[in-house]
Amino acid sequence: MKALKWYGRKDLRYEDVPEPSPRPGQVKALINLVGICGTDLKEYAAGPCMIPPDKAPVTLGHEFASRVVAVGEGVTEFKVGDRVTGLGYWCCGQCYYCRRGLYNLCLNSDFTGLTKDGCMAEYLVAPDYSFYRLPDSVSDEVGTLVEPLAVSLHAVRQGEVRPGDTVAIVGDGTIGLCSLLAARVAGAAAIYVVAKHKGRGRMASAMGATAVIYLGDGDPVARLGDLTGGLGADVAIECVGQPDTPQLAVRLARRGGTAVIVGVFERPGSFDFSSMTFSERNLVGSSIYIDEAKTAIALLADGRLDPGRLISATVPFKDAVTMGFERLLAEKDDNIKILLQIS
Numbered sequence: 001m002k003a004l005k006w007y008g009r010k011d012l013r014y015e016d017v018p019e020p021s022p023r024p025g026q027v028k029a030l031i032n033l034v035g036i037c038g039t040d041l042k043e044y045a046a047g048p049c050m051i052p053p054d055k056a057p058v059t060l061g062h063e064f065a066s067r068v069v070a071v072g073e074g075v076t077e078f079k080v081g082d083r084v085t086g087l088g089y090w091c092c093g094q095c096y097y098c099r100r101g102l103y104n105l106c107l108n109s110d111f112t113g114l115t116k117d118g119c120m121a122e123y124l125v126a127p128d129y130s131f132y133r134l135p136d137s138v139s140d141e142v143g144t145l146v147e148p149l150a151v152s153l154h155a156v157r158q159g160e161v162r163p164g165d166t167v168a169i170v171g172d173g174t175i176g177l178c179s180l181l182a183a184r185v186a187g188a189a190a191i192y193v194v195a196k197h198k199g200r201g202r203m204a205s206a207m208g209a210t211a212v213i214y215l216g217d218g219d220p221v222a223r224l225g226d227l228t229g230g231l232g233a234d235v236a237i238e239c240v241g242q243p244d245t246p247q248l249a250v251r252l253a254r255r256g257g258t259a260v261i262v263g264v265f266e267r268p269g270s271f272d273f274s275s276m277t278f279s280e281r282n283l284v285g286s287s288i289y290i291d292e293a294k295t296a297i298a299l300l301a302d303g304r305l306d307p308g309r310l311i312s313a314t315v316p317f318k319d320a321v322t323m324g325f326e327r328l329l330a331e332k333d334d335n336i337k338i339l340l341q342i343s
């Protein structure tokens with residue numbers, strides 16, 4: 001089968017690899033569509049970030065819509081023909097965290113498309129618990145967004161966003177805009193997006209942002225202060241992963257408010273802890289998701305989440321590098337999520 005393999009920075013190869021078969025407890029799916037994630041883009045442009053160097057070459061991809069074509073021994077939840085999407089993590093089920101249901105914190109974890117071969121291939125084989133059935137009302141296109149929506153729903157949960165809250169989101173990529181949708185579903189009364197790109201900022205407005213604050217348009221903290229009577233946000237969600245964005249998120253949070261860190265960082269930054277002490281702000285991390293895919297699918301099925309406009313284009317699999325990865329790097333203003341048409 002064809003697969004897109006990551007060999008190193010700026011070195012993705014579309015090549016023939018052996019077709020995998022499911023082991024006990026695993027599902028084999030025929031991939032239809034795959035989304036290029038910000039993480040995939042970081043691995044391409046600046047990796048290795050999360051791919052352990054000894055795992056290369058590895059097939060990228062963890063956001064997909066597919067159909068089950070085979071199941072391994074002991075799999076009862078799925079049958080051949082089911083339309084499914086999935087989450088990326090593999091967990092041991094036995095460690096301290098798994099025993100408490102905190103699978104995202106597993107001590108022996110793997111991740112599809114980073115440490116295990118991913119779905120930028122004709123077939124994906126992964127554990128049955130990582131798959132979720134798609135109802136008829138959720139298209140394959142939108143099904144590819146379940147994974148990033150799950151990330152954002154988890155971030156909103158980590159930040160304990162409550163009805164009536166003011167939320168600030170740092171970042172105008174897929175996770176930033178999915179977090180805007182997730183905050184809206186959680187009942188936030190006002191949602192401000194700190195954006196870098198005008199096209200994406202316009203998208204944020206169209207998706208219900210109360211206002212967009214552009215970087216380079218003065219101090220974003222002062223701008224948010226003007227918009228919130230000097231208070232700032234109850235919850236600020238950092239979705240970028242640059243050295244200075246966590247500090248910005250903390251400064252956007254009001255006294256006693258919370259900053260949630262979702263970004264994946266290529267390098268460390270510096271942090272002024274005096275922005276915590278007298279303001280009693282909280283700082284929490286948010287690592288992928290636990291079971292938020294279920295929530296995401298339910299919200300998509302009844303129309304309460306409508307992320308369709310995030311999809312900028314669908315391009316042929318064999319042109320993934322030129323029409324997908326390179327385009328996302330060169331034309332950030334007009335592109336958010338590009339899907340690869342696999343089969």
Ligand SMILES: [Zn+2]
Nearest residue numbers: 037063147148
């Ligand atoms: Zn992703």
Ligand SMILES: [Zn+2]
Nearest residue numbers: 092095098106
């Ligand atoms: Zn575990």
